[in-house]
Amino acid sequence: MTTAAPPASVTGPPVAAEVAARLVGLLADPGAGEVSCAVDWAGPLRLPLAEERDVQAACGLMHVHGLAAGRPAPLAVDFASTTAGILAAQGATAALVARSRGGATRAVRTSVGQAALFALGQYLAAATADTPAYEDQLIAGRPEFVSADGVRIEIEALYAEQWLRFWQYLNAPRAAVRHGWRPFQTRFGTAVCALDPALAAAVRAVPLSVLREAADHAGAALLPVREDPSAPEQVGPWTLTPLPGPARTAPGGAPLPQLPLSGLRVVESTRRVQGPLAGRVLQLLGARVLRIEPPDGDPMRGIPPMAGGCSARFSALNAGKDVTEIDFTTAAGRDAVRELARDADVFLHNWAPGKAARLGLDAEDLHRVQPGLVYVWASGWGDALGPRPPLGTDYLVQAHSGLAAALRPEDEPPRTSLLTVTDVLGGLLSAQAVLAALLTRLRTGHGQRAVSSLHSASALVPRPSRRARWGPLERPLATLDGYLWLAPEARERPEIAARALGTAADPAALAAAAACRSSAELQSLLASAGTTATPVCTDLAALSRDPRFAPALGPGAHTFVHPPWEFA
Structure with a gap:
């Protein structure tokens, strides 16, 4: 028995190559020509x-x-x-889509650097x-919520009323x-959340059962x-489900696409980070993306910092998209979505x-007006936690999936990162689910329903x-004017760094010697000892x-x- 060749070959650093190969492997088709990735x-x-840690240090x-x-x-x-x-995997799949379209x-x-x-x-x-x-969005700090019975918890409230009722x-x-509401609400964009210690004390005063009651009472999670x-x-x-009936044939005579998704049209109704980022990726790959926003626009547009009259964070996720405003609560608004x-x-x-089902805008509903539609739900949990899951947001998914524990070494308590790890992934x-569904539609002639989730990511x-x-040198070394990330040999053999700095090979002595030298001087000393160090970026604007x-960054309003x- 022969096995179908994968549609793309992947080379590169082990983790990146393994992740790409896994995703691309789901697209295996004996009739697909190979794309090198x-x-x-x-x-x-x-x-x-x-x-990996060089990239984490240098790129911020x-x-x-x-x-x-x-x-x-x-x-x-x-x-x-x-x-x-x-x-x-996105690049390889988009290339296969482009080849299937001529x-x-x-x-x-x-590259891993570009990805960072x-x-x-x-x-x-x-x-x-x-x-x-x-100002209050940028103060260092974050919640540390531990119940009276010693359970670390993650709380989520999307609206001020939920936040207020919980407390x-x-x-x-x-x-x-x-x-506390403003820093809590904006922590997705600032990666900090300084709260009054009195809130942690209120959590610490009661057991987990009471905290669950409070969340249920408030409509929080x-x-x-x-x-x-x-x-x-x-x-x-992700999951792909074919929709019945053949897709309409695309009109012929179009020129070959300049970008893989050129000529394809995407309608997007999303908020926060996960959904807008997915649409942004499709737009960068050449699709025309029409973003549906509520009347008067997405309120995220007005959240500082501002650039060119719009929230810089919002712009980063939504630049290049067309926009229309529709009120889903009206029958006319829902009809307008169907027409789009x-x-x-x-x-x-x-x-x-x-x-989607309540609005009459689920996959089956829209399939009736566009049989070849690729309908994609970017969910929080998919079907992992049943039909009534908790709020599906980044930090709750980090907490429940074990990723929060994996993000930190064992000498630190398990805690979520305020970097939006699962929102990005x-x-x-x-x-990628959209691309897989588009490719499947091209191969089978049927529309597709795709579901991905923060949890699956x-x-x-x-x-x-x-x-x-972690060993004693597995954290950035503080210098007189910044931080350095030591090369593997210096982290594993502290005597190398000690010899370069003329000090004892114990962590305290090394830290003291590094703290009184500039990063440039320290790099020079380490180089003379036959090792290197990567300066840690502590200023993204720089x-x-x-x-x-x-080559990877461009100017604009930001x-x-x-x-x-x-x-190629």
Whole structure:
């Protein structure tokens, strides 16, 4: 018995290549021609990047992940490499879509460095905006919620009323509740969340059962932070379901696409990060994306920092899309959505479970007006937690999936990262589900319903069954003017760094010797000892002025990240 050859070959750093190969392997088809897909560490960046932590240090991931703690910190998983793997799979799948439509694309390249910058797109935009964020959005800190019976929890409230009712149930001080809403609400974009310690004390005063009662009373969501770092088992990246009846034949005579998705039309109704990022990826690959917003526009447009009259973070996720305003609560509005779907190739949303059916805008409803539609739900949990799951947001998914535990070493408590890890991975995975569904439609002639989730995206991150155990030099070394990330040999053999600095080979002595030298001086000393160190980016705005990053970053009302693929 013969096995069908995969439709693309993938080469590159192990984690990125494995993630890409897994996703591309789901597209295996004996009639598909091969597309070569290459991932490297730096790509067009003029930097000596040779491992995951080099990328995290140089490109700002350590900085954003550590903002809440007040100093840069590595992520204990290969986040940048996983992101690069999904981007590589997107490039390969988009190339196959283009070839099925008459194009000749045979190769795609991306890099782990480009992936890291792409993951930080909204943070780079905010750092280079015209006007600053609110002062209270930028204070280092984050929630540390532990119940009276010792259970670490993650709380989510999407609306101020839910936030208020939750804390009222716990008799928390009113001033602490009132002042805490803004940093809590904006933590998705700032990666910090400084709250009054009185809120943590209110949680610590009651057991988990009472906290659950408070969340239920408020309409908020609450989940324990899982201590097991292993990935959820048997969670596929997405599901594809064919819709009955043949798709309408696309009109002929169109020129070959310049970008893989040129000529395809996407209608998007999304909010926050996951859904808009998925639409942004499709737009960068050449699709025309029409974004549906409520009357008077998405309120996220007005959240500082501002750039060119719009929220910089919002712009980073939605630039280049067309916009129309529709009121879904009216019959006329729902009819307008159906009319938009009539001429669309893709309908993408990240609505709450059940909303599409209540609106009469589920896959079957829109299939009746457009039989060839690719209908994609970018969900929080998919079907993993049943028909009535808790709110499906980044930090709740990190907590429940074990990713929060995997992100930090065993000498730190399991805690979510305020870097939007699963939102980024989930948005990219939703875009990949769209591409897989488009390719399946081209091969089968049938429309498709696709479902991906933040939960399934979290399962893509490779991680061991035990939490990471770090040595004394597995954190950035503080210098007189910044931080350095030591090369592997210096981290594993402290005597190398000690010899370079003329001090004892114990962590305290090394830290003291490094703290009184500049990063440049320390790099020179380490080089003389035969090793290297990567400066840790602690200012995202500086990346836009650094010529080494120029191939991946572009100017505008704020810094934009260039498309992370090269096609040939």
